[in-house]
Amino acid sequence: MHVAVYLPLLFPALAAFLARPLGEGLPPRAATWLLTAGSLVLATAGTAVLGMLAVTGLLRIPLLARLADGHWSAHAAQQHDPTSLSVAVLAGTLLVVVTALAGRMLVRRARTLASAMAEAACLPGPDQLVIVDDPAAEAYAVPGNPGRIVVSTGMLDALEPTEHAILLAHERAHLDHRHHLFVALAQLAAAANPLLRPLATTVGYTVERWADEDAAACTGDRAQVARTIGKAALAARRTRGRSRIPAAALGLLGRLGRLRPVGPGPGPVPRRVAALLAPAPRSRTWTTAAFLGLAAATALCAAEAAHDLQTLLELAEHAATRS
Structure with a gap:
Protein backbone atom coordinates (compact mmCIF):
# COMPACT_ATOMS: atom_id res chain seq x y z
CA MET A 1 0.00 0.00 0.00
CA HIS A 2 1.18 3.51 -0.81
CA VAL A 3 1.35 6.65 1.31
CA ALA A 4 -2.26 7.54 0.42
CA VAL A 5 -3.44 4.87 2.86
CA TYR A 6 -2.18 6.94 5.81
CA LEU A 7 -3.80 10.23 4.80
CA PRO A 8 -7.32 9.35 6.08
CA LEU A 9 -5.71 8.96 9.51
CA LEU A 10 -4.30 12.50 9.34
CA PHE A 11 -7.09 14.45 7.62
CA PRO A 12 -9.37 14.49 10.73
CA ALA A 13 -6.76 16.64 12.49
CA LEU A 14 -7.05 19.20 9.69
CA ALA A 15 -10.84 18.99 9.76
CA ALA A 16 -10.78 19.79 13.49
CA PHE A 17 -9.26 23.22 12.72
CA LEU A 18 -12.16 23.97 10.36
CA ALA A 19 -14.90 22.92 12.78
CA ARG A 20 -15.34 26.19 14.67
CA PRO A 21 -15.03 28.49 11.60
CA LEU A 22 -17.70 26.38 9.89
CA GLY A 23 -19.92 26.35 12.97
CA GLU A 24 -19.81 30.13 13.31
CA GLY A 25 -19.50 31.15 9.67
CA LEU A 26 -22.19 29.03 8.02
CA PRO A 27 -25.95 29.14 8.52
CA PRO A 28 -26.55 26.76 11.45
CA ARG A 29 -28.67 24.29 9.48
CA ALA A 30 -26.03 23.92 6.76
CA ALA A 31 -23.22 23.73 9.32
CA THR A 32 -24.96 20.97 11.27
CA TRP A 33 -25.56 18.83 8.19
CA LEU A 34 -22.06 19.42 6.82
CA LEU A 35 -20.20 18.71 10.06
CA THR A 36 -22.28 15.65 10.91
CA ALA A 37 -21.96 14.08 7.46
CA GLY A 38 -18.28 14.99 7.28
CA SER A 39 -17.62 13.44 10.68
CA LEU A 40 -19.20 10.18 9.59
CA VAL A 41 -17.20 10.09 6.33
CA LEU A 42 -13.91 10.82 8.10
CA ALA A 48 -11.69 1.18 7.14
CA VAL A 49 -8.05 2.11 6.54
CA LEU A 50 -7.03 0.68 9.91
CA GLY A 51 -8.81 -2.53 8.97
CA MET A 52 -7.04 -2.72 5.61
CA LEU A 53 -3.64 -2.14 7.19
CA ALA A 54 -4.38 -4.86 9.74
CA VAL A 55 -5.32 -7.27 6.93
CA THR A 56 -1.89 -6.79 5.32
CA GLY A 57 -0.37 -8.08 8.54
CA LEU A 58 -2.62 -11.12 8.59
CA LEU A 59 -1.64 -11.97 5.00
CA ARG A 60 1.97 -12.35 6.12
CA ILE A 61 1.21 -15.17 8.56
CA PRO A 62 1.95 -18.56 6.91
CA LEU A 63 -0.29 -20.43 9.36
CA LEU A 64 -3.34 -18.46 8.27
CA ALA A 65 -2.47 -19.13 4.61
CA ARG A 66 -2.31 -22.86 5.33
CA LEU A 67 -5.59 -22.77 7.24
CA ALA A 68 -7.13 -21.15 4.16
CA ASP A 69 -5.97 -24.13 2.06
CA GLY A 70 -3.17 -22.11 0.53
CA HIS A 71 -5.43 -19.57 -1.15
CA TRP A 72 -2.63 -17.01 -0.90
CA SER A 73 1.13 -16.97 -0.50
CA ALA A 74 2.30 -15.35 2.72
CA HIS A 75 5.78 -14.89 1.23
CA ALA A 76 4.38 -13.10 -1.83
CA ALA A 77 2.22 -10.87 0.33
CA GLN A 78 5.25 -9.88 2.39
CA GLN A 79 7.33 -9.31 -0.72
CA HIS A 80 4.84 -7.10 -2.57
CA ASP A 81 3.43 -5.11 0.37
CA PRO A 82 5.52 -2.05 1.40
CA THR A 83 3.70 -1.84 4.76
CA SER A 84 5.85 -3.08 7.63
CA LEU A 85 4.58 -5.71 10.02
CA SER A 86 4.89 -3.32 12.97
CA VAL A 87 2.58 -0.82 11.23
CA ALA A 88 0.07 -3.57 10.50
CA VAL A 89 0.13 -4.73 14.14
CA LEU A 90 -0.29 -1.15 15.39
CA ALA A 91 -3.19 -0.62 12.99
CA GLY A 92 -4.84 -3.83 14.18
CA THR A 93 -4.47 -2.75 17.80
CA LEU A 94 -5.95 0.68 17.08
CA LEU A 95 -8.78 -0.95 15.14
CA VAL A 96 -9.73 -3.07 18.13
CA LEU A 113 -32.37 7.74 23.48
CA ALA A 114 -34.55 4.79 24.44
CA SER A 115 -34.63 6.00 28.05
CA ALA A 116 -35.49 9.54 26.95
CA MET A 117 -38.31 8.29 24.73
CA ALA A 118 -39.70 6.17 27.54
CA GLU A 119 -39.52 9.15 29.88
CA ALA A 120 -41.24 11.38 27.32
CA ALA A 121 -44.09 8.87 27.09
CA CYS A 122 -44.43 8.82 30.89
CA LEU A 123 -44.53 12.58 31.40
CA PRO A 124 -47.90 13.77 32.71
CA GLY A 125 -50.53 15.31 30.48
CA PRO A 126 -51.58 14.75 26.88
CA ASP A 127 -49.99 17.91 25.46
CA GLN A 128 -46.50 18.39 24.07
CA LEU A 129 -45.74 21.00 26.73
CA VAL A 130 -45.19 19.79 30.31
CA ILE A 131 -44.86 22.36 33.11
CA VAL A 132 -43.16 21.11 36.26
CA ASP A 133 -43.39 22.82 39.63
CA ASP A 134 -39.73 23.60 40.23
CA PRO A 135 -38.18 26.95 41.26
CA ALA A 136 -35.04 26.09 39.28
CA ALA A 137 -34.98 27.70 35.83
CA GLU A 138 -34.98 24.78 33.42
CA ALA A 139 -36.32 24.16 29.92
CA TYR A 140 -35.50 21.28 27.60
CA ALA A 141 -36.90 19.06 24.85
CA VAL A 142 -37.06 15.30 25.37
CA PRO A 143 -36.99 13.27 22.13
CA HIS A 180 -30.66 14.74 19.07
CA LEU A 181 -29.83 12.45 16.13
CA PHE A 182 -27.26 14.89 14.73
CA VAL A 183 -25.61 15.12 18.14
CA ALA A 184 -25.63 11.33 18.57
CA LEU A 185 -24.10 10.66 15.13
CA ALA A 186 -21.37 13.27 15.64
CA GLN A 187 -20.52 11.77 19.03
CA LEU A 188 -20.39 8.29 17.52
CA ALA A 189 -17.90 9.52 14.90
CA ALA A 190 -15.81 11.15 17.63
CA ALA A 191 -15.78 7.90 19.59
CA ALA A 192 -14.40 6.09 16.53
CA ASN A 193 -11.77 8.83 16.01
CA PRO A 194 -10.95 11.13 18.97
CA LEU A 195 -9.50 13.69 16.54
CA LEU A 196 -13.10 14.43 15.52
CA ARG A 197 -14.18 15.58 18.97
CA PRO A 198 -14.02 19.30 17.99
CA LEU A 199 -16.53 18.51 15.22
CA ALA A 200 -18.88 16.79 17.68
CA THR A 201 -18.60 19.74 20.08
CA THR A 202 -19.37 22.15 17.25
CA VAL A 203 -22.42 20.13 16.20
CA GLY A 204 -23.71 20.50 19.76
CA TYR A 205 -23.34 24.25 19.31
CA THR A 206 -24.82 24.47 15.80
CA VAL A 207 -28.02 22.63 16.70
CA GLU A 208 -28.61 25.27 19.37
CA ARG A 209 -27.91 28.03 16.86
CA TRP A 210 -30.29 26.29 14.44
CA ALA A 211 -33.02 26.38 17.08
CA ASP A 212 -32.16 30.02 17.86
CA GLU A 213 -32.60 30.99 14.22
CA ASP A 214 -35.92 29.11 14.05
CA ALA A 215 -37.12 31.04 17.09
CA ALA A 216 -35.95 34.29 15.50
CA ALA A 217 -37.82 33.42 12.30
CA CYS A 218 -41.00 32.80 14.31
CA THR A 219 -40.82 36.08 16.21
CA GLY A 220 -39.11 38.23 13.60
CA ASP A 221 -36.87 39.77 16.27
CA ARG A 222 -33.34 38.36 16.60
CA ALA A 223 -32.45 40.81 19.36
CA GLN A 224 -35.39 39.67 21.49
CA VAL A 225 -34.28 36.04 21.09
CA ALA A 226 -30.79 37.05 22.23
CA ARG A 227 -32.22 38.81 25.30
CA THR A 228 -34.35 35.77 26.14
CA ILE A 229 -31.34 33.45 26.02
CA GLY A 230 -29.34 35.84 28.20
CA LYS A 231 -32.12 36.14 30.79
CA ALA A 232 -32.61 32.37 30.86
CA ALA A 233 -28.88 31.82 31.37
CA LEU A 234 -28.76 34.28 34.27
CA ALA A 235 -31.81 32.66 35.86
CA ALA A 236 -30.25 29.20 35.52
CA ARG A 237 -27.06 30.41 37.20
CA ARG A 238 -29.03 31.71 40.17
CA THR A 239 -30.88 28.45 40.71
CA ARG A 240 -29.96 24.79 40.97
CA GLY A 241 -32.10 22.10 39.39
CA ARG A 242 -33.64 19.46 41.63
CA SER A 243 -34.90 17.16 38.87
CA ARG A 244 -32.89 14.70 36.78
CA ILE A 245 -32.61 15.91 33.19
CA PRO A 246 -32.49 13.13 30.55
CA ALA A 247 -29.06 12.78 28.98
CA ALA A 248 -30.51 13.07 25.45
CA ALA A 249 -32.37 16.30 26.24
CA LEU A 250 -31.60 19.53 24.39
CA GLY A 251 -32.62 22.88 25.76
CA LEU A 252 -32.53 26.63 25.43
CA LEU A 253 -29.20 26.72 27.27
CA GLY A 254 -27.65 23.83 25.39
CA ARG A 255 -27.28 20.14 26.07
CA LEU A 256 -27.97 19.51 29.76
CA GLY A 257 -27.91 23.28 30.32
CA ARG A 258 -24.11 23.48 30.16
CA LEU A 259 -23.15 27.13 30.57
CA ARG A 260 -19.39 26.98 31.11
CA PRO A 261 -17.01 27.28 28.15
CA VAL A 262 -15.27 24.08 27.06
CA GLY A 263 -12.03 25.84 26.09
CA PRO A 264 -10.54 29.34 26.06
CA GLY A 265 -12.74 32.23 25.07
CA PRO A 266 -16.44 32.85 25.66
CA GLY A 267 -18.79 29.95 26.26
CA PRO A 268 -21.46 28.74 23.84
CA VAL A 269 -24.27 30.87 25.30
CA PRO A 270 -22.43 34.24 24.94
CA ARG A 271 -21.40 33.20 21.41
CA ARG A 272 -25.02 32.41 20.53
CA VAL A 273 -26.16 35.77 21.89
CA ALA A 274 -23.46 37.56 19.91
CA ALA A 275 -24.43 35.67 16.75
CA LEU A 276 -28.07 36.73 17.13
CA LEU A 277 -27.10 40.37 17.61
CA ALA A 278 -24.96 40.24 14.45
CA PRO A 279 -26.33 39.94 10.90
CA ALA A 280 -27.54 36.49 9.87
CA PRO A 281 -24.58 34.29 8.85
CA ARG A 282 -23.84 33.64 5.20
CA SER A 283 -21.95 30.78 3.60
CA ARG A 284 -18.15 30.97 3.71
CA THR A 285 -16.98 29.52 0.45
CA TRP A 286 -13.37 28.78 1.33
CA THR A 287 -14.02 26.96 4.61
CA THR A 288 -16.85 24.95 3.08
CA ALA A 289 -14.72 24.05 0.06
CA ALA A 290 -11.77 23.10 2.26
CA PHE A 291 -13.88 20.84 4.45
CA LEU A 292 -15.62 19.22 1.48
CA GLY A 293 -12.23 18.75 -0.15
CA LEU A 294 -10.91 16.99 2.95
CA ALA A 295 -13.91 14.68 3.09
CA ALA A 296 -13.65 13.88 -0.63
CA ALA A 297 -9.89 13.32 -0.42
CA THR A 298 -10.40 11.02 2.55
CA ALA A 299 -12.93 8.93 0.66
CA LEU A 300 -10.69 8.78 -2.43
CA CYS A 301 -7.66 7.75 -0.39
CA ALA A 302 -9.66 5.01 1.33
CA ALA A 303 -10.87 3.81 -2.09
CA GLU A 304 -7.28 3.81 -3.37
CA ALA A 305 -6.16 1.81 -0.34
CA ALA A 306 -8.94 -0.71 -0.99
CA HIS A 307 -7.76 -1.04 -4.59
CA ASP A 308 -4.16 -1.57 -3.44
CA LEU A 309 -5.30 -4.25 -1.01
CA GLN A 310 -7.27 -6.00 -3.73
CA THR A 311 -4.19 -5.95 -5.98
CA LEU A 312 -2.06 -7.40 -3.18
CA LEU A 313 -4.57 -10.18 -2.62
CA GLU A 314 -4.59 -11.01 -6.33
CA LEU A 315 -0.78 -11.16 -6.41
CA ALA A 316 -0.68 -13.38 -3.33
CA GLU A 317 -3.34 -15.69 -4.77
CA HIS A 318 -1.56 -15.85 -8.11
CA ALA A 319 1.72 -16.75 -6.42
CA ALA A 320 -0.03 -19.49 -4.41
CA THR A 321 -1.54 -20.90 -7.61
CA ARG A 322 1.84 -20.97 -9.40
CA SER A 323 3.50 -22.72 -6.48
Whole structure:
Protein backbone atom coordinates (compact mmCIF):
# COMPACT_ATOMS: atom_id res chain seq x y z
CA MET A 1 0.00 0.00 0.00
CA HIS A 2 1.18 3.51 -0.81
CA VAL A 3 1.35 6.65 1.31
CA ALA A 4 -2.26 7.54 0.42
CA VAL A 5 -3.44 4.87 2.86
CA TYR A 6 -2.18 6.94 5.81
CA LEU A 7 -3.80 10.23 4.80
CA PRO A 8 -7.32 9.35 6.08
CA LEU A 9 -5.71 8.96 9.51
CA LEU A 10 -4.30 12.50 9.34
CA PHE A 11 -7.09 14.45 7.62
CA PRO A 12 -9.37 14.49 10.73
CA ALA A 13 -6.76 16.64 12.49
CA LEU A 14 -7.05 19.20 9.69
CA ALA A 15 -10.84 18.99 9.76
CA ALA A 16 -10.78 19.79 13.49
CA PHE A 17 -9.26 23.22 12.72
CA LEU A 18 -12.16 23.97 10.36
CA ALA A 19 -14.90 22.92 12.78
CA ARG A 20 -15.34 26.19 14.67
CA PRO A 21 -15.03 28.49 11.60
CA LEU A 22 -17.70 26.38 9.89
CA GLY A 23 -19.92 26.35 12.97
CA GLU A 24 -19.81 30.13 13.31
CA GLY A 25 -19.50 31.15 9.67
CA LEU A 26 -22.19 29.03 8.02
CA PRO A 27 -25.95 29.14 8.52
CA PRO A 28 -26.55 26.76 11.45
CA ARG A 29 -28.67 24.29 9.48
CA ALA A 30 -26.03 23.92 6.76
CA ALA A 31 -23.22 23.73 9.32
CA THR A 32 -24.96 20.97 11.27
CA TRP A 33 -25.56 18.83 8.19
CA LEU A 34 -22.06 19.42 6.82
CA LEU A 35 -20.20 18.71 10.06
CA THR A 36 -22.28 15.65 10.91
CA ALA A 37 -21.96 14.08 7.46
CA GLY A 38 -18.28 14.99 7.28
CA SER A 39 -17.62 13.44 10.68
CA LEU A 40 -19.20 10.18 9.59
CA VAL A 41 -17.20 10.09 6.33
CA LEU A 42 -13.91 10.82 8.10
CA ALA A 43 -14.55 8.30 10.88
CA THR A 44 -15.70 5.56 8.51
CA ALA A 45 -12.76 6.03 6.15
CA GLY A 46 -10.24 6.07 8.99
CA THR A 47 -11.64 2.92 10.53
CA ALA A 48 -11.69 1.18 7.14
CA VAL A 49 -8.05 2.11 6.54
CA LEU A 50 -7.03 0.68 9.91
CA GLY A 51 -8.81 -2.53 8.97
CA MET A 52 -7.04 -2.72 5.61
CA LEU A 53 -3.64 -2.14 7.19
CA ALA A 54 -4.38 -4.86 9.74
CA VAL A 55 -5.32 -7.27 6.93
CA THR A 56 -1.89 -6.79 5.32
CA GLY A 57 -0.37 -8.08 8.54
CA LEU A 58 -2.62 -11.12 8.59
CA LEU A 59 -1.64 -11.97 5.00
CA ARG A 60 1.97 -12.35 6.12
CA ILE A 61 1.21 -15.17 8.56
CA PRO A 62 1.95 -18.56 6.91
CA LEU A 63 -0.29 -20.43 9.36
CA LEU A 64 -3.34 -18.46 8.27
CA ALA A 65 -2.47 -19.13 4.61
CA ARG A 66 -2.31 -22.86 5.33
CA LEU A 67 -5.59 -22.77 7.24
CA ALA A 68 -7.13 -21.15 4.16
CA ASP A 69 -5.97 -24.13 2.06
CA GLY A 70 -3.17 -22.11 0.53
CA HIS A 71 -5.43 -19.57 -1.15
CA TRP A 72 -2.63 -17.01 -0.90
CA SER A 73 1.13 -16.97 -0.50
CA ALA A 74 2.30 -15.35 2.72
CA HIS A 75 5.78 -14.89 1.23
CA ALA A 76 4.38 -13.10 -1.83
CA ALA A 77 2.22 -10.87 0.33
CA GLN A 78 5.25 -9.88 2.39
CA GLN A 79 7.33 -9.31 -0.72
CA HIS A 80 4.84 -7.10 -2.57
CA ASP A 81 3.43 -5.11 0.37
CA PRO A 82 5.52 -2.05 1.40
CA THR A 83 3.70 -1.84 4.76
CA SER A 84 5.85 -3.08 7.63
CA LEU A 85 4.58 -5.71 10.02
CA SER A 86 4.89 -3.32 12.97
CA VAL A 87 2.58 -0.82 11.23
CA ALA A 88 0.07 -3.57 10.50
CA VAL A 89 0.13 -4.73 14.14
CA LEU A 90 -0.29 -1.15 15.39
CA ALA A 91 -3.19 -0.62 12.99
CA GLY A 92 -4.84 -3.83 14.18
CA THR A 93 -4.47 -2.75 17.80
CA LEU A 94 -5.95 0.68 17.08
CA LEU A 95 -8.78 -0.95 15.14
CA VAL A 96 -9.73 -3.07 18.13
CA VAL A 97 -9.62 -0.02 20.42
CA VAL A 98 -11.69 2.31 18.21
CA THR A 99 -14.20 -0.43 17.43
CA ALA A 100 -14.67 -1.04 21.14
CA LEU A 101 -15.03 2.69 21.85
CA ALA A 102 -17.48 3.21 19.00
CA GLY A 103 -19.45 0.14 20.01
CA ARG A 104 -19.67 1.33 23.60
CA MET A 105 -20.77 4.80 22.46
CA LEU A 106 -23.38 3.28 20.15
CA VAL A 107 -24.83 1.18 22.96
CA ARG A 108 -24.80 4.12 25.38
CA ARG A 109 -26.49 6.50 22.95
CA ALA A 110 -29.09 3.89 22.01
CA ARG A 111 -29.88 3.33 25.68
CA THR A 112 -29.95 7.07 26.33
CA LEU A 113 -32.37 7.74 23.48
CA ALA A 114 -34.55 4.79 24.44
CA SER A 115 -34.63 6.00 28.05
CA ALA A 116 -35.49 9.54 26.95
CA MET A 117 -38.31 8.29 24.73
CA ALA A 118 -39.70 6.17 27.54
CA GLU A 119 -39.52 9.15 29.88
CA ALA A 120 -41.24 11.38 27.32
CA ALA A 121 -44.09 8.87 27.09
CA CYS A 122 -44.43 8.82 30.89
CA LEU A 123 -44.53 12.58 31.40
CA PRO A 124 -47.90 13.77 32.71
CA GLY A 125 -50.53 15.31 30.48
CA PRO A 126 -51.58 14.75 26.88
CA ASP A 127 -49.99 17.91 25.46
CA GLN A 128 -46.50 18.39 24.07
CA LEU A 129 -45.74 21.00 26.73
CA VAL A 130 -45.19 19.79 30.31
CA ILE A 131 -44.86 22.36 33.11
CA VAL A 132 -43.16 21.11 36.26
CA ASP A 133 -43.39 22.82 39.63
CA ASP A 134 -39.73 23.60 40.23
CA PRO A 135 -38.18 26.95 41.26
CA ALA A 136 -35.04 26.09 39.28
CA ALA A 137 -34.98 27.70 35.83
CA GLU A 138 -34.98 24.78 33.42
CA ALA A 139 -36.32 24.16 29.92
CA TYR A 140 -35.50 21.28 27.60
CA ALA A 141 -36.90 19.06 24.85
CA VAL A 142 -37.06 15.30 25.37
CA PRO A 143 -36.99 13.27 22.13
CA GLY A 144 -39.75 10.72 21.75
CA ASN A 145 -42.72 9.70 19.67
CA PRO A 146 -44.00 12.30 20.16
CA GLY A 147 -41.34 14.38 21.88
CA ARG A 148 -42.15 16.53 24.90
CA ILE A 149 -41.09 19.97 26.05
CA VAL A 150 -40.45 20.35 29.77
CA VAL A 151 -40.42 23.84 31.30
CA SER A 152 -40.13 24.61 35.00
CA THR A 153 -42.19 27.23 36.78
CA GLY A 154 -38.90 28.87 37.71
CA MET A 155 -38.06 29.43 34.06
CA LEU A 156 -41.55 30.75 33.31
CA ASP A 157 -41.28 33.20 36.21
CA ALA A 158 -37.87 34.39 34.98
CA LEU A 159 -39.17 35.28 31.51
CA GLU A 160 -41.81 37.67 30.24
CA PRO A 161 -44.94 36.26 28.54
CA THR A 162 -43.65 37.35 25.11
CA GLU A 163 -40.42 35.47 25.81
CA HIS A 164 -42.32 32.26 26.57
CA ALA A 165 -43.13 32.00 22.84
CA ILE A 166 -39.44 32.25 22.00
CA LEU A 167 -38.63 29.54 24.51
CA LEU A 168 -41.25 27.19 23.08
CA ALA A 169 -40.21 27.91 19.47
CA HIS A 170 -36.62 27.02 20.35
CA GLU A 171 -37.60 23.73 21.99
CA ARG A 172 -39.99 22.79 19.18
CA ALA A 173 -37.17 23.28 16.69
CA HIS A 174 -35.12 20.66 18.55
CA LEU A 175 -37.94 18.15 18.24
CA ASP A 176 -39.06 19.03 14.71
CA HIS A 177 -35.56 18.77 13.23
CA ARG A 178 -34.50 15.78 15.38
CA HIS A 179 -31.40 17.54 16.61
CA HIS A 180 -30.66 14.74 19.07
CA LEU A 181 -29.83 12.45 16.13
CA PHE A 182 -27.26 14.89 14.73
CA VAL A 183 -25.61 15.12 18.14
CA ALA A 184 -25.63 11.33 18.57
CA LEU A 185 -24.10 10.66 15.13
CA ALA A 186 -21.37 13.27 15.64
CA GLN A 187 -20.52 11.77 19.03
CA LEU A 188 -20.39 8.29 17.52
CA ALA A 189 -17.90 9.52 14.90
CA ALA A 190 -15.81 11.15 17.63
CA ALA A 191 -15.78 7.90 19.59
CA ALA A 192 -14.40 6.09 16.53
CA ASN A 193 -11.77 8.83 16.01
CA PRO A 194 -10.95 11.13 18.97
CA LEU A 195 -9.50 13.69 16.54
CA LEU A 196 -13.10 14.43 15.52
CA ARG A 197 -14.18 15.58 18.97
CA PRO A 198 -14.02 19.30 17.99
CA LEU A 199 -16.53 18.51 15.22
CA ALA A 200 -18.88 16.79 17.68
CA THR A 201 -18.60 19.74 20.08
CA THR A 202 -19.37 22.15 17.25
CA VAL A 203 -22.42 20.13 16.20
CA GLY A 204 -23.71 20.50 19.76
CA TYR A 205 -23.34 24.25 19.31
CA THR A 206 -24.82 24.47 15.80
CA VAL A 207 -28.02 22.63 16.70
CA GLU A 208 -28.61 25.27 19.37
CA ARG A 209 -27.91 28.03 16.86
CA TRP A 210 -30.29 26.29 14.44
CA ALA A 211 -33.02 26.38 17.08
CA ASP A 212 -32.16 30.02 17.86
CA GLU A 213 -32.60 30.99 14.22
CA ASP A 214 -35.92 29.11 14.05
CA ALA A 215 -37.12 31.04 17.09
CA ALA A 216 -35.95 34.29 15.50
CA ALA A 217 -37.82 33.42 12.30
CA CYS A 218 -41.00 32.80 14.31
CA THR A 219 -40.82 36.08 16.21
CA GLY A 220 -39.11 38.23 13.60
CA ASP A 221 -36.87 39.77 16.27
CA ARG A 222 -33.34 38.36 16.60
CA ALA A 223 -32.45 40.81 19.36
CA GLN A 224 -35.39 39.67 21.49
CA VAL A 225 -34.28 36.04 21.09
CA ALA A 226 -30.79 37.05 22.23
CA ARG A 227 -32.22 38.81 25.30
CA THR A 228 -34.35 35.77 26.14
CA ILE A 229 -31.34 33.45 26.02
CA GLY A 230 -29.34 35.84 28.20
CA LYS A 231 -32.12 36.14 30.79
CA ALA A 232 -32.61 32.37 30.86
CA ALA A 233 -28.88 31.82 31.37
CA LEU A 234 -28.76 34.28 34.27
CA ALA A 235 -31.81 32.66 35.86
CA ALA A 236 -30.25 29.20 35.52
CA ARG A 237 -27.06 30.41 37.20
CA ARG A 238 -29.03 31.71 40.17
CA THR A 239 -30.88 28.45 40.71
CA ARG A 240 -29.96 24.79 40.97
CA GLY A 241 -32.10 22.10 39.39
CA ARG A 242 -33.64 19.46 41.63
CA SER A 243 -34.90 17.16 38.87
CA ARG A 244 -32.89 14.70 36.78
CA ILE A 245 -32.61 15.91 33.19
CA PRO A 246 -32.49 13.13 30.55
CA ALA A 247 -29.06 12.78 28.98
CA ALA A 248 -30.51 13.07 25.45
CA ALA A 249 -32.37 16.30 26.24
CA LEU A 250 -31.60 19.53 24.39
CA GLY A 251 -32.62 22.88 25.76
CA LEU A 252 -32.53 26.63 25.43
CA LEU A 253 -29.20 26.72 27.27
CA GLY A 254 -27.65 23.83 25.39
CA ARG A 255 -27.28 20.14 26.07
CA LEU A 256 -27.97 19.51 29.76
CA GLY A 257 -27.91 23.28 30.32
CA ARG A 258 -24.11 23.48 30.16
CA LEU A 259 -23.15 27.13 30.57
CA ARG A 260 -19.39 26.98 31.11
CA PRO A 261 -17.01 27.28 28.15
CA VAL A 262 -15.27 24.08 27.06
CA GLY A 263 -12.03 25.84 26.09
CA PRO A 264 -10.54 29.34 26.06
CA GLY A 265 -12.74 32.23 25.07
CA PRO A 266 -16.44 32.85 25.66
CA GLY A 267 -18.79 29.95 26.26
CA PRO A 268 -21.46 28.74 23.84
CA VAL A 269 -24.27 30.87 25.30
CA PRO A 270 -22.43 34.24 24.94
CA ARG A 271 -21.40 33.20 21.41
CA ARG A 272 -25.02 32.41 20.53
CA VAL A 273 -26.16 35.77 21.89
CA ALA A 274 -23.46 37.56 19.91
CA ALA A 275 -24.43 35.67 16.75
CA LEU A 276 -28.07 36.73 17.13
CA LEU A 277 -27.10 40.37 17.61
CA ALA A 278 -24.96 40.24 14.45
CA PRO A 279 -26.33 39.94 10.90
CA ALA A 280 -27.54 36.49 9.87
CA PRO A 281 -24.58 34.29 8.85
CA ARG A 282 -23.84 33.64 5.20
CA SER A 283 -21.95 30.78 3.60
CA ARG A 284 -18.15 30.97 3.71
CA THR A 285 -16.98 29.52 0.45
CA TRP A 286 -13.37 28.78 1.33
CA THR A 287 -14.02 26.96 4.61
CA THR A 288 -16.85 24.95 3.08
CA ALA A 289 -14.72 24.05 0.06
CA ALA A 290 -11.77 23.10 2.26
CA PHE A 291 -13.88 20.84 4.45
CA LEU A 292 -15.62 19.22 1.48
CA GLY A 293 -12.23 18.75 -0.15
CA LEU A 294 -10.91 16.99 2.95
CA ALA A 295 -13.91 14.68 3.09
CA ALA A 296 -13.65 13.88 -0.63
CA ALA A 297 -9.89 13.32 -0.42
CA THR A 298 -10.40 11.02 2.55
CA ALA A 299 -12.93 8.93 0.66
CA LEU A 300 -10.69 8.78 -2.43
CA CYS A 301 -7.66 7.75 -0.39
CA ALA A 302 -9.66 5.01 1.33
CA ALA A 303 -10.87 3.81 -2.09
CA GLU A 304 -7.28 3.81 -3.37
CA ALA A 305 -6.16 1.81 -0.34
CA ALA A 306 -8.94 -0.71 -0.99
CA HIS A 307 -7.76 -1.04 -4.59
CA ASP A 308 -4.16 -1.57 -3.44
CA LEU A 309 -5.30 -4.25 -1.01
CA GLN A 310 -7.27 -6.00 -3.73
CA THR A 311 -4.19 -5.95 -5.98
CA LEU A 312 -2.06 -7.40 -3.18
CA LEU A 313 -4.57 -10.18 -2.62
CA GLU A 314 -4.59 -11.01 -6.33
CA LEU A 315 -0.78 -11.16 -6.41
CA ALA A 316 -0.68 -13.38 -3.33
CA GLU A 317 -3.34 -15.69 -4.77
CA HIS A 318 -1.56 -15.85 -8.11
CA ALA A 319 1.72 -16.75 -6.42
CA ALA A 320 -0.03 -19.49 -4.41
CA THR A 321 -1.54 -20.90 -7.61
CA ARG A 322 1.84 -20.97 -9.40
CA SER A 323 3.50 -22.72 -6.48
